[in-house]
Amino acid sequence: MDIDDTTLNAWFDGELAGEQAAAVEAHLRENPDLGARVRLWRADRDALRAQVDTVLLEAVPDRLTQTVWQAPARRRVGFLAAGFALFVLGGATGAALLAGLEALRPTVQAEGGEWLQRAAVAHAVYVPEKRHPVEVSIEQNQDGHLARWLTKRLDVPVKLFDLQPQGFDLVGGRLLPDARGPSAQLMYQNEAGQRVTVYLRKPDTGPADPASAAFRYERQGELGLFYWVEGQGAAATGYALVGTLPREQLLALAEAIYRQGGGGAAAAK
């Protein structure tokens, strides 16, 4: 068989696998002149890498680092209100909880929509609860009551996501009071007792714009948050996945939720 230049290059760059790669390798064995060509390519590539890699060892010029950090810092709106709501909730978990929220403070942001901030606060409030982490537990959910109830109250479709492939079982969910309308929290727990929460509500930023379909990530102290908006217009739903897991693990969960979310068609990559 004949192997053209493009195919040989693709093989060289590791783009071919299986039978295609085997065909090129067989061809190379039969044509030593081609093998010599490939060895020259490899020498060129290695020499080029060796030379340009010296840039990696240089100190990064200050002006570049400054460019990244100089742009104004984020606002810290709405945090006092959240703190106040916490006291009203009864301070059941007390000082530890407040300490956790204190750690959130410098970086809690307003731009993800205030709902992101509420997702973080709701996570911090309910995850430490031993006796009443959820309002409706999965045991009480015989006939799909939980999803139906939350869907009705939120006016957005609420699904109970299956995160068992990722090792997390649904504990249950609750309805959360909110100045701008209700939101819901689903809580999941793994065998190690680690909990993550999914916070969902109508986004308060109006109709979703295409850019908001992107996953965004925030780390606030120990908490990581992935958040995104699915669907358009009146059907838009804002999601935030909150937990103290490493980013990669949290992303795997967020993607599992996203795949099961139903509104995924509007959230093109």
Next chain:
Amino acid sequence: MPRYPPTVHAPVAFRQQLVGVIPRLRRYARSLVSDPGAADDLVQVALERALTHWHQFDQRRDILVWMVSIAHNAHVDERRRSARMSLVEPDDPDAPPHDHLDRRGGVPGADVGLRIDLVAALQRLPVEQREALLLVGVEQFSYAECAEALAIPIGTVMSRVSRGRAALRELLDGRVPATDSTSGAPALRRVI
């Protein structure tokens, strides 16, 4: 287009990602542009654009691929501006090759002459081939990532890599490659 109010600024986590990617972005810009000052200017423009458009970055993507796509667009803009001003033609194959990379670097004991020729030869390639060759060969992008960063079809990446590699070899062998700077299909889309 995004509707974020102008008061909304990039989160700290995003800025940390940007800082982390600067060294590799500088390496790419330096081998693309070759003049160190101009290369860092390009990196700076790319960082500024990324900070303005941070909300368009999807965390499922590789930030280097995204930053290279921004740098690529900034470089295209820069070359258009230069061409309009008729000051220089950066990709004139007859222009003297400029090699500002550190000639002392690289593998100890490797042939210094070969390395100098290599970078000089690279600068003589059409910019489209140079970009593809650098992304695939140095940054180790897959063809798909390269296509994404340059906003071109994968087939175009394949032909640019193939032609670029062949032309580089011919230059190093002391031959003059057939001048073929066709840039392939038009850009699919432009993000920033």
